[in-house]
Amino acid sequence: MTNEENMTEVLTGETDRRVASSATASPTSLRVDGVTAAELHAKGVHAWFGERMVLENVDLVMERTKVTALIGPSGCGKSTFLRILNRMHEIVPGASLAGSVDLDGEDIYDPNQRAATIRRHIGMVFQRPNPFPAMSVRDNVLAGLRFNRIKSKHKDEIIEEALTKAGLWSEVRDRLKDMGGALSGGQQQRLCIARALAVKPAVLLMDEPCSALDPGSTLRIEQTVKEIAHEVTVVIVTHNMQQAQRVSDKTAFFLSQDGNPGYIVETGKTEDIFARPQDPRTADYVQGRFG
Amino acid sequence: MTSELAPSPLKLANKRSNEDRLFRGVTRGAGLATFVILALIGVFLFIEALPAFRSQGWRFLTNTGWQTTGAHPQFGVLSALSGSIIIAVIGLIIAIPVSISCALFINEYAPDTLLRFIPFKNFLTAAVDLMAAVPSIIYGMWGFFILQPHMVGLEKWLSTFFGSLGIFQNTSGAYTSSFFIAGTIVGIMCMPIITSLCREVFSLTPSGEREGAMSLGASRARVIRDVVFPFSKGGMIGSIMLGLGRALGEAIAVAIIIALAFPLNFHVVQAGGNSIAALIALQWGAGGNLGTSALLAAGLVLFILTLIINMIASRIVNASKMAGR
Ligand SMILES: Nc1ncnc2c1ncn2[C@@H]1O[C@H](COP(=O)(O)OP(=O)(O)OP(=O)(O)O)[C@@H](O)[C@H]1O
Numbered sequence: 001m002t003n004e005e006n007m008t009e010v011l012t013g014e015t016d017r018r019v020a021s022s023a024t025a026s027p028t029s030l031r032v033d034g035v036t037a038a039e040l041h042a043k044g045v046h047a048w049f050g051e052r053m054v055l056e057n058v059d060l061v062m063e064r065t066k067v068t069a070l071i072g073p074s075g076c077g078k079s080t081f082l083r084i085l086n087r088m089h090e091i092v093p094g095a096s097l098a099g100s101v102d103l104d105g106e107d108i109y110d111p112n113q114r115a116a117t118i119r120r121h122i123g124m125v126f127q128r129p130n131p132f133p134a135m136s137v138r139d140n141v142l143a144g145l146r147f148n149r150i151k152s153k154h155k156d157e158i159i160e161e162a163l164t165k166a167g168l169w170s171e172v173r174d175r176l177k178d179m180g181g182a183l184s185g186g187q188q189q190r191l192c193i194a195r196a197l198a199v200k201p202a203v204l205l206m207d208e209p210c211s212a213l214d215p216g217s218t219l220r221i222e223q224t225v226k227e228i229a230h231e232v233t234v235v236i237v238t239h240n241m242q243q244a245q246r247v248s249d250k251t252a253f254f255l256s257q258d259g260n261p262g263y264i265v266e267t268g269k270t271e272d273i274f275a276r277p278q279d280p281r282t283a284d285y286v287q288g289r290f291g
Numbered sequence: 292m293t294s295e296l297a298p299s300p301l302k303l304a305n306k307r308s309n310e311d312r313l314f315r316g317v318t319r320g321a322g323l324a325t326f327v328i329l330a331l332i333g334v335f336l337f338i339e340a341l342p343a344f345r346s347q348g349w350r351f352l353t354n355t356g357w358q359t360t361g362a363h364p365q366f367g368v369l370s371a372l373s374g375s376i377i378i379a380v381i382g383l384i385i386a387i388p389v390s391i392s393c394a395l396f397i398n399e400y401a402p403d404t405l406l407r408f409i410p411f412k413n414f415l416t417a418a419v420d421l422m423a424a425v426p427s428i429i430y431g432m433w434g435f436f437i438l439q440p441h442m443v444g445l446e447k448w449l450s451t452f453f454g455s456l457g458i459f460q461n462t463s464g465a466y467t468s469s470f471f472i473a474g475t476i477v478g479i480m481c482m483p484i485i486t487s488l489c490r491e492v493f494s495l496t497p498s499g500e501r502e503g504a505m506s507l508g509a510s511r512a513r514v515i516r517d518v519v520f521p522f523s524k525g526g527m528i529g530s531i532m533l534g535l536g537r538a539l540g541e542a543i544a545v546a547i548i549i550a551l552a553f554p555l556n557f558h559v560v561q562a563g564g565n566s567i568a569a570l571i572a573l574q575w576g577a578g579g580n581l582g583t584s585a586l587l588a589a590g591l592v593l594f595i596l597t598l599i600i601n602m603i604a605s606r607i608v609n610a611s612k613m614a615g616r
């Protein structure tokens with residue numbers, strides 16, 4: 001794939017490093033070098049906040065280089081599930097979980113895995129744009145490299161590449177020194193996407209990335225999602241049925257009833273879920289009859 | 292040149308409600324009152340200090356002795372001022388790293404509960420606040436009877452190995468009642484203020500930024516360095532300045548520990564020292580009318596010094612706020 005070759009070239013420094021480190025690391029450490037997308041497989045996932053169970057027995061395969069959309073009414077546990085996929089759930093005091101999540105066959109909850117390493121391979125974009133306000137646009141994009149002590153001689157290329165992929169390059173190429181907080185909301189969100197892409201994640205998790213944005217920025221981000229899906233597995237939570245249909249290959253419908261834990265009602269190809277849902281509840285939801 | 296056609300910014304005015312006006316009046320009055328009180332203190336100190344200034348002139352700032360009686364009184368604030376600063380600096384050098392680490396531990400690392408039922412975090416927070424509530428006389432006595440004997444060994448070690456640096460030199464062989472011990476106790480007294488305020492600002496770090504950094508693979512230490520500290524810079528400086536205020540103004544604990552000596556002394560592990568607040572506490576009522584006036588003059592110097600420090604601090608805090616957000 002030419003795309004991948006390009007990237008490898010740009011990132012020669014890091015790629016070498018990763019190869020070297022993965023050769024010496026313990027067998028359980030992630031093999032993924034970040035340049036290739038990976039499959040994410042959640043098995044029997046349960047989640048609790050304190051004593052309250054909010055997710056029950058969720059199984060889901062998020063295929064390599066595909067976009068998986070998570071839909072469902074508010075409070076059914078989509079964000080919780082997403083945060084379980086990159087070990088962000090455990091930072092909430094009192095939160096716990098059961099089950100396992102495999103990244104290309106390796107359990108990310110294996111006791112030998114470092115949560116920080118997992119998060120570097122499984123990036124995340126949040127509902128509210130959260131660039132580092134005191135860092136310049138440039139430093140925001142490079143933040144992930146800094147956090148992971150990745151040295152590179154090709155910083156400028158990495159910045160341009162990440163910002164281009166996030167559809168932001170033309171707007172900020174002359175403003176790289178500006179503070180991250182000085183961009184508009186839509187630009188900030190795309191900056192966050194660029195920041196996540198700059199560390200070459202295998203999977204990118206997006207929690208309602210467009211809910212705070214105008215239609216124009218939303219379309220840009222959807223375009224971005226489709227473009228990056230060639231090289232990174234995307235999981236996106238959305239309340240927007242059109243958006244799910246526009247960007248995703250596969251859709252999982254979550255539901256929780258009367259305060260019971262959330263679960264997956266139905267999973268399938270996006271076109272099937274929307275055109276030929278198997279479960280009447282899915283049909284009701286996708287046709288806007290509740291939620 | 293401004294063109295006639297260019298619109299000039301509107302002068303914004305707002306019609307206020309009665310309620311608003313009342314509230315404004317009360318708060319403005321209270322705000323003004325602090326100013327007035329501050330000014331009155333300054334004026335009071337200045338008037339009471341006038342006899343001392345008349346007697347010594349500018350030499351009050353450069354003299355080191357404290358002879359306020361007799362035909363040729365000679366006294367000055369220099370050694371007390373330098374002593375205050377030395378004690379404060381030692382105190383802060385000890386207090387800052389400990390306090391910031393402690394605040395970080397409580398906020399970032401300490402588990403909420405121990406053994407599922409001891410509210411560990413709340414317990415630590417309460418303990419720190421309790422430490423701030425202990426009266427300074429208690430710290431002073433504890434420092435004198437308990438801390439001091441244990442510090443002498445460290446002081447000897449410092450003077451043996453770093454004596455060539457000058458400040459750790461000890462020419463008298465007496466190690467108790469030194470700046471170092473007084474500074475240490477003052478540092479311990481500053482810790483709760485700095486810890487408590489730093490913990491407060493650390494806990495205000497926006498969770499969005501924190502999670503953003505974590506989701507990029509940042510370790511806890513990284514998050515602290517690249518998210519928590521930049522966000523808290525202003526508050527940390529502010530808390531240190533408050534600590535400094537306490538360090539400079541601490542009288543009783545220093546008075547108990549330090550052996551008042553008037554020659555200018557920079558040997559911090561050697562017996563003998565001075566500080567404005569301790570000087571006032573120890574000399575009050577001695578030395579006649581001129582002596583009292585001299586002490587008030589020294590108080591005025593301390594007052595002005597703390598004002599200047601606070602002004603600089605708020606400058607720094609504001610500047611870092613501008614740069615930060
Ligand atoms: N920090 C928390 N502490 C306690 N309960 C929580 C916490 N976060 C979420 N919950 C609960 O977990 C359940 C699932 O929440 P979650 O945020 O995953 O829902 P969601 O599907 O993302 O909803 P939305 O579409 O509104 O974002 C909800 O009932 C919510 O109240």
Ligand SMILES: [Mg+2]
Nearest residue numbers: 078079080207
């Ligand atoms: Mg959510």
